[in-house]
Amino acid sequence: MSTKVAIIASNGGLFDAYKVFNIATASAATEAEVAIFFTFEGLNLIHKQAHHQLPLPAGAEHIAEGFKNANIPGIPQLVQMAQELGVKIIACQMTMDVMNLTKEDFIDGIEVGGAVTFLDFAKDANVTLTF
């Protein structure tokens, strides 16, 4: 049976996005089964507009150039790659209700679910990560 990787993304900055999507795409490319549960500010990472312009931490704005110089792929590109590799994206229903968001506010191809949707996947995961 293949390795299962369960990730919780609960923060909405650019650094957070790279941590989440680098690990997710690398795992999926290594033939792991990957699911990410996006909750609270983590929802920014899959929000149609927001994921194109995620903020850098205060005081770290100059690092934007470093990303460019090192030829790091953009977040939208990583998200697309993750989906192509079969990474399961789950948006937290409860947070969406609180923030008055609907499934249409997010990128295509996501699932919406509650905590148990994620737990059902994570209960026998080999690796569980929280960002």
Next chain:
Amino acid sequence: MPDIKVNQTLDCKGLACPMPIVKTKKAMDQLQPGQVIEVQATDKGSLADIQGWAKNTGHQYLGTTEEGDVLKHFIRKSSPNEVKEEKKHPHVVSNEELHQIMASNSKTTVLDVREPAEYAFNRIPGAISIPLGDLESRLDELNREDDIHVICRTGARSDLACQWLAEQGFKKVKNVEPGMSEWTGTTEGNH
């Protein structure tokens, strides 16, 4: 070092993690089992990443060469039945027996039927390289009367080679088992 023959070359130069791995995975999906890919990358982390990736996916990491800033990683796509394949050639010698034969008779022919990239990184000194797929077209490089010990990584490809050579009238071909995967004698390679 000379170029190593591969089935596909993948350019990942200038790409950062995790792109070299992602592109390697996608390219590997298109290859046939047994084929070899050369992944060119400038990401220094790719050296450890590619090895870890191969270990976890079951593909065979052959080695890496360096040319300036470019790392060239060589990986062979594994086939699910490689270890399970039924062996049929009746004449078999163990690694240890081959070792003794070579020590006592320097004229023994060792025929290595792995891919050129596998041969390039790790081979028995003096072994002749003819990949299994090229055996038919290069048959005239071998002598039907010679003692020929055929070797590959695990004994599966060499078994097929032995069977086929026997059909072509080679009288003294023996399959070496298990082969290079557990060879403890002297080896050489382009590093």
